[in-house]
Amino acid sequence: MQETISFAPRLAVSPIAEILWLIPAVPIVASGVIALFKRPRRKLAATLSIGSLVVSLLLSLVAFAHAVSGWLYGAAVRETVNFSWLHFGSSSVDLGWVLDPLSAIMLVMVSFVGLLIFIYSTGYMARDENYTRFFCFLSLFAGAMLGVVISNSILLLFMNWELVGLTSYLLIGFWYQKPSAAAAAKKAFLTTRIGDIFFLLGIVWLFAQTGTLLFYNHGLGSMEGWALAGLLSQHAALGLTAAGAIGLLIFAGAAGKSGQLPLHVWLPDAMEGPTPVSALIHAATMVAAGVYLIARVYPLMQAGALTGGTTTALTVVTWVGASTAVFAALIAVAQNDIKRILAYSTISQLGYMMAGLGLGGVAIGMFHLITHAFFKALLFMGAGSVIHGTHEEQDIRRMGGLKSDMPLTFITYAIGMLALCGFPLVFSGFWSKDGILEAAQHWSVAKAPFYMLVFGALLTAFYMTRQVSYVFFGYNRGHKTAHESRAAMTVPLAILAFFSIALGFIGTPAWPWFRAFLEGRDAPFDLHVFSEPGLLALMATSSVVVFLGLGLGWWLYGNETPKPEEPDALEKSVPWIWAVLRDKFYIDELYGVTVIAFYGWWARVADWFDRRVWGGAVAGVVWLFAIWARLNRFLDTTVVDGSFDKGCEELSTGGGLLSSVESGRVQTYLRILALAVVALAAILIWSGRP
Amino acid sequence: MTPLAAYLLVAALLFAIGLAGALVRRNAILVLIGIELMLNSANLNFIAFWRYGPHPEALTGMMFAIFSIAVAAAEAAVGLGLVIAIYRHAQTTDLDKMNRMKG
Amino acid sequence: MTPVFYVIAALTIAGGLAAVLLKNLVHAALAVTVAFGGLALLFLSLDAQFAGFAQILVYIGAVAILIVFAILLTRGSDLPQDGVFSHTWLIGLMIAAGVFSVLAWAVLRSVPALPHETAVPAVTVHDIGVALVGRYVLPLEILALLLTAATIGAVIVAMHEKDGAQ
Numbered sequence: 001m002q003e004t005i006s007f008a009p010r011l012a013v014s015p016i017a018e019i020l021w022l023i024p025a026v027p028i029v030a031s032g033v034i035a036l037f038k039r040p041r042r043k044l045a046a047t048l049s050i051g052s053l054v055v056s057l058l059l060s061l062v063a064f065a066h067a068v069s070g071w072l073y074g075a076a077v078r079e080t081v082n083f084s085w086l087h088f089g090s091s092s093v094d095l096g097w098v099l100d101p102l103s104a105i106m107l108v109m110v111s112f113v114g115l116l117i118f119i120y121s122t123g124y125m126a127r128d129e130n131y132t133r134f135f136c137f138l139s140l141f142a143g144a145m146l147g148v149v150i151s152n153s154i155l156l157l158f159m160n161w162e163l164v165g166l167t168s169y170l171l172i173g174f175w176y177q178k179p180s181a182a183a184a185a186k187k188a189f190l191t192t193r194i195g196d197i198f199f200l201l202g203i204v205w206l207f208a209q210t211g212t213l214l215f216y217n218h219g220l221g222s223m224e225g226w227a228l229a230g231l232l233s234q235h236a237a238l239g240l241t242a243a244g245a246i247g248l249l250i251f252a253g254a255a256g257k258s259g260q261l262p263l264h265v266w267l268p269d270a271m272e273g274p275t276p277v278s279a280l281i282h283a284a285t286m287v288a289a290g291v292y293l294i295a296r297v298y299p300l301m302q303a304g305a306l307t308g309g310t311t312t313a314l315t316v317v318t319w320v321g322a323s324t325a326v327f328a329a330l331i332a333v334a335q336n337d338i339k340r341i342l343a344y345s346t347i348s349q350l351g352y353m354m355a356g357l358g359l360g361g362v363a364i365g366m367f368h369l370i371t372h373a374f375f376k377a378l379l380f381m382g383a384g385s386v387i388h389g390t391h392e393e394q395d396i397r398r399m400g401g402l403k404s405d406m407p408l409t410f411i412t413y414a415i416g417m418l419a420l421c422g423f424p425l426v427f428s429g430f431w432s433k434d435g436i437l438e439a440a441q442h443w444s445v446a447k448a449p450f451y452m453l454v455f456g457a458l459l460t461a462f463y464m465t466r467q468v469s470y471v472f473f474g475y476n477r478g479h480k481t482a483h484e485s486r487a488a489m490t491v492p493l494a495i496l497a498f499f500s501i502a503l504g505f506i507g508t509p510a511w512p513w514f515r516a517f518l519e520g521r522d523a524p525f526d527l528h529v530f531s532e533p534g535l536l537a538l539m540a541t542s543s544v545v546v547f548l549g550l551g552l553g554w555w556l557y558g559n560e561t562p563k564p565e566e567p568d569a570l571e572k573s574v575p576w577i578w579a580v581l582r583d584k585f586y587i588d589e590l591y592g593v594t595v596i597a598f599y600g601w602w603a604r605v606a607d608w609f610d611r612r613v614w615g616g617a618v619a620g621v622v623w624l625f626a627i628w629a630r631l632n633r634f635l636d637t638t639v640v641d642g643s644f645d646k647g648c649e650e651l652s653t654g655g656g657l658l659s660s661v662e663s664g665r666v667q668t669y670l671r672i673l674a675l676a677v678v679a680l681a682a683i684l685i686w687s688g689r690p
Numbered sequence: 691m692t693p694l695a696a697y698l699l700v701a702a703l704l705f706a707i708g709l710a711g712a713l714v715r716r717n718a719i720l721v722l723i724g725i726e727l728m729l730n731s732a733n734l735n736f737i738a739f740w741r742y743g744p745h746p747e748a749l750t751g752m753m754f755a756i757f758s759i760a761v762a763a764a765e766a767a768v769g770l771g772l773v774i775a776i777y778r779h780a781q782t783t784d785l786d787k788m789n790r791m792k793g
Numbered sequence: 794m795t796p797v798f799y800v801i802a803a804l805t806i807a808g809g810l811a812a813v814l815l816k817n818l819v820h821a822a823l824a825v826t827v828a829f830g831g832l833a834l835l836f837l838s839l840d841a842q843f844a845g846f847a848q849i850l851v852y853i854g855a856v857a858i859l860i861v862f863a864i865l866l867t868r869g870s871d872l873p874q875d876g877v878f879s880h881t882w883l884i885g886l887m888i889a890a891g892v893f894s895v896l897a898w899a900v901l902r903s904v905p906a907l908p909h910e911t912a913v914p915a916v917t918v919h920d921i922g923v924a925l926v927g928r929y930v931l932p933l934e935i936l937a938l939l940l941t942a943a944t945i946g947a948v949i950v951a952m953h954e955k956d957g958a959q
Contacts, residue, residue: 664789666721667713667879674709674888681895685902692907693798697839698900700802704809704828706893711813713885714878719818719863723825726856727809730832733844741839742907746914749924753932755836755844756921759851760936764943766856770863771947777867786879 016059016066017079017099020150023059023107024160026052028143031136040132046122049135053115053142060107060146067104068517076101076520080152080216094214098152101518102362106149106292109370113284113377114142116492120381121276123488124388134174134274141167145285149292153213154203154222157293161199161257164289165192168281172273184269191266195256202249206300209234209242215296223299232304240312243303247313250297251320258290259347260354261324265588267347271339275384278339283346283376288369291353295362302361314358315445321354322440322449322456327585329459333466334581337394338383341467345420346376348456352436355449360439363515367435367507370514371428374503375419378496382413385489386471389482396470403472405482410472412493417468419500421461421550424543428504433457435507435515438538454545461549469557509535697738704731718773718783722766729762798838805831816877818864826857840913843921 030052034045070077082096118138125134144167147160173185207213210227212220219226234242254260259267270282281287294301294317301313310318325348332344349372357365387394389406403410419429437457440450476482484490507514511525530536583589661672708727715721733755740751777783808828815821829852836845879885925933 666785666788667881667885670709671713671881671885671888674713674892678888678891678895681899685895685899692904692909694907695900695904696798696802697835699897700806700835702893702896702900703806704832705896706889707806707809707813709892710886710889711809713889714882715813716877716879717818719860719867720813720821720877723812723821723860726852727812727825727828730829730848730852733848734832734835737836737839737841737844741841741914742911744908747916747920749916749921752841752844752916752921753924753929755841756847756925757929757932757936759844759847760940763851763855764940766859767947768943768950770859771951773863774866774951783867 013079013081014066014099016063017081017097019059020063020081020097020099023056023063023111023150024143024145024147026055026059026143027139027146031139031143034132034136034139037132040130042131045132045135046118049139049142050115050118050122052139053111053118056142056146057108057111057115060104060111063099064104064108067099067101071101071517071520077104078216080214080218080221082152082214082217091211093155094153094212094217095156096152096214096217097150097156098216099150100216101520102292102295102366103149105366105370105514105518107146109373110142110145110149110285113373113496114145114280116495117276117280117284117377117381118142120279120384120489120492121274123486124276124384125274126486126488128274130174134171137167137170137174138277138280141171141281141286145289148289152215152217152221154206154215154297155213157296158199158203161253161289161293162196164286165189165196165257168192168270168286171277171281172270174273174277178272180269181272184266184272188266188270191263192256195253195263198249199253199256202246202253205242205249206231206246209246223297228299228303231300241304243300244312247297247301247303247311248316250300251294251313251317254290254293254354255320256290257293258287258350258354259324260290260320260351261327262587264324264328264347265591268340268343268584271337271343275339275380275387278343279377279380279384282343283380284373287346287350288353288373291350291357291365291369294354294357295366298357298362301357310358310443310445316358318355318358318443318445318449321351321356321358322452324348324351325355325456326452326459327351329456329463330581331584332463333459334578336396338386338396338399338467338471339380339394341396341463342376342379342383345379345460345463348460349376349420352433352453352456355453356436356439359443359449360435361519363512363518364432364435364439366518367514368432371419371432371500371503371507374496375416375427375429375500378412378416378493378500379420381489381493381496382409382416385409385485385493386413386482388485388489391480391482396467398477399471399482400474401472401476402482405476406484408484408490409493412490412497413472414468415497415500417464419504421464422457422542422546423550424539424546426501426504428500428502428507430542430546431504431507431509434509434539434542437542438509438535441534441538454541457542458545458549461546462553465550465553466557469553692742694738694742698735701731701734701738704728704734716784716786718776718785718788719770721785722769722773725769726762726766729758729765733758798835801831801834801838805835816872819861822857822860822864825860826853829853829857840916843918 027049030048034048037045067077078098078100080096080098082094084092085095086093118135121134121138125131128134141164144160144163148157148164151157151160169185169189172188173182175181176185203213206222209231210222212222212227214221215223217224221227228243231243231246232241240248256263267282267287271278273282301317302311304311328344328347328351332341332348335341335344349368353365353368353372355365356368385406386399386402386409389402389409390399393399415427419427421427422430422433424430437450437453440453443449505511509529516522580586661668705728708724708729708731711724711727712721713724715724736751736755736758740746740749740755743751773783776788780788782788805828808824808826808831811824812821812828815824829848833845833848833853836842836848
């Protein structure tokens with residue numbers, strides 16, 4: 001557990017914090033402009049999207065530099081700009097944004113990875129009809145995601161959160177002509193909605209308890225001492241404090257977005273979307289939003305913990321994260337779709353991040369988030385390159401031998417794969433995963449998460465080796481020869497590959513810059529930490545595990561890759577396990593026979609009720625009205641119409657008579673006027689006045 | 691017979707004379723003259739009531755008469771302008787021949 | 794009632810009657826001027842000097858002149874062949890008599906309630922002026938606007954038909 005960090009309150013706001021809102025606003029405006037195009041204008045749309053994201057990236061870098069310089073001077077930066085959106089009664093709905101190390105790092109990551117994926121998309125989507133629409137959605141997504149990152153108000157965060165969900169839906173269903181894509185979009189939307197309902201409940205509860213929507217507001221925000229103390233003194237059910245209960249509700253929202261058990265089912269299906277979307281949204285950024293959310297409300301999750309202790313909310317986060325990590329890794333072992341393997345791998349890694357947050361604090365979870373964003377985006381884009389090169393083939397059994405056909409893709413993919421596996425010392429994934437494992441080892445509550453995470457690491461190395469063996473080694477089992485992708489796609493791969501390695505060095509135990517930066521501490525460079533026996537042993541353990549996974553994978557799949565028709569090597573030895581894993585533990589089927597079936601039954605009951613009970617009642621009312629209408633018609637034709645016609649005749653006769661009064665002679669009018677005056681006066685006089 | 695009653699009777703007679711002129715003469719200008727007489731008799735009423743009313747210092751009736759005179763001047767200008775316009779159009783000022791508004 | 798009042802009243806009513814009855818329009822215009830003058834004198838006899846002089850200025854000085862001009866412009870001085878009175882003059886006369894009888898009857902019935910001779914109100918022109926620009930300033934301004942509009946309107950109505958010739 002980290003110590004409570006004291007951020008120096010700063011009332012003066014720097015210029016970059018003042019204009020922080022521009023970072024999400026620019027891509028959103030670009031998206032709006034693209035949406036207004038009358039005809040598809042491919043070049044302009046791509047230029048606008050990429051240009052807007054470049055602006056965002058530059059601003060993010062300035063913000064990051066500002067945060068770093070503040071850190072260098074020993075004062076952690078936390079600058080907020082808040083304003084009231086609505087007033088009702090004595091309370092108000094406040095929105096605002098915050099610049100602190102957490103948001104600064106996340107901003108740079110999102111805009112940088114996003115920019116690379118945008119560039120990659122110009123190559124990947126080059127032949128797509130709806131290129132313009134694609135960039136419109138992509139820009140909107142980037143803006144919304146950046147909005148999530150900078151939000152200092154939980155309501156503003158939620159708005160952007162939903163916007164992110166919407167764009168995710170739009171992009172998964174981008175090829176809506178495919179029924180599977182449309183269904184996947186719907187599934188993603190509905191599944192994340194379940195989490196979002198809990199999230200919304202948490203927001204409402206938090207607002208009701210603290211009276212503020214802001215996270216940080218110079219001591220008055222909901223994440224600051226005064227409000228947290230109030231939340232801790234309130235007791236909800238089951239021995240939870242209000243803080244813990246709200247934290248769990250918010251975690252439910254995060255679990256929906258980040259594909260944690262049991263709401264993970266939408267993420268593999270989301271691979272129906274275009275591959276850049278999978279890379280950007282369903283690997284690097286959006287799914288990380290859940291993790292980011294937990295990191296953002298970490299003071300709430302942590303509230304009430306004694307030093308070295310933990311809270312109920314964090315314990316739940318840890319267990320859910322660790323279970324997800326193992327569970328998804330197991331499923332990934334038995335998948336044959338190149339993107340589905342990566343999707344389950346993403347779920348598994350998100351589990352690691354959640355576990356990292358629960359076990360060790362913001363810095364550990366966020367470090368894995370950042371490194372993962374880079375190498376997972378790299379893997380997805382590499383997979384996209386492979387799919388492109390093999391003419392839209394996604395089944396790894398129909399690939400093979402691509403290392404000579406697509407050398408650049410192979411090298412970068414291998415780097416990403418080793419980073420994901422956590423190959424020792426060189427790759428970023430090793431350091432970030434090690435941080436999580438180290439935290440798990442020292443966790444006071446239980447040791448099981450540590451073993452689960454280690455087992456997950458073994459599985460990760462295994463399934464990635466299997467995939468790479470299938471795709472790049474052996475001989476080509478496809479029907480067509482593959483070709484290397486164009487530069488717009490390979491250059492971003494190379495850049496991401498570089499960062500997949502380089503990023504690891506800002507978070508090694510010897511120089512824990514990342515953690516120090518986030519927590520506002522010094523980052524001493526100290527090689528002596530490696531001499532601590534525990535640390536070295538842990539590093540050795542995790543290295544052994546990785547090598548074991550790699551070796552096992554290579555032993556099973558490396559030498560002789562089977563023919564597409566042949567059963568999998570693992571299937572041959574333990575077919576029943578294989579079947580369970582291939583069918584994803586039957587979770588979808590389980591939901592099918594429980595939740596979906598229940599709703600189906602409920603719908604049938606409602607339908608029967610509608611038809612028989614309500615329908616009958618409505619039909620009765622209709623019948624009554626029909627009779628009433630007949631009666632009315634009879635009355636109309638005989639009574640009303642007759643008298644109406646008569647009235648019309650009389651009117652026109654009367655009009656004729658009256659028109660003779662209108663002689664057109666002024667004096668006649670005057671005469672009548674005078675007569676009327678006389679009559680009026682006579683009436684007044686004789687009406688009994690004295 | 692109080693002085694006020696005498697003035698009011700004079701005004702009533704003048705009003706009736708004006709009305710009779712407006713009703714029986716055929717010439718549009720004379721109708722206007724009759725109307726002017728009626729207006730003047732009303733003014734006489736105002737002044738008389740002001741003079742013998744309970745609060746002459748309030749100037750209410752006097753002011754009403756003064757404004758009425760001014761409005762009557764405007765009315766005379768517009769009315770006579772209309773008569774001239776109609777005359778140009780129809781080459782007559784005989785109201786008996788002006789019945790184009792007949793319903 | 795003073796004899797002066799009877800003289801002035803008779804003059805006024807005679808002027809009014811002449812204006813209505815004289816066949817020649819120019820004569821009628823002159824007669825109505827006499828009636829206006831009589832009215833002005835009546836105002837003066839009611840101690841309303843300001844109203845009386847306003848009456849002289851506006852009616853004798855302006856309206857009467859306007860009427861004469863209108864008569865000249867419409868060649869109203871030529872006597873029409875088929876008489877100056879409307880065919881239905883009898884009805885009009887009866888209605889006028891009816892109006893008079895109602896009014897007179899109302900006045901006579903209320904005589905007991907009417908006040909007798911009262912003190913002359915001490916109202917100077919200064920008071921009227923103060924009232925006009927004080928309490929009555931808004932009606933005054935509106936009236937100024939009305940007069941302006943009426944002047945312009947009268948000019949436009951009267952000259953409209955000439956457009957074609959110009």
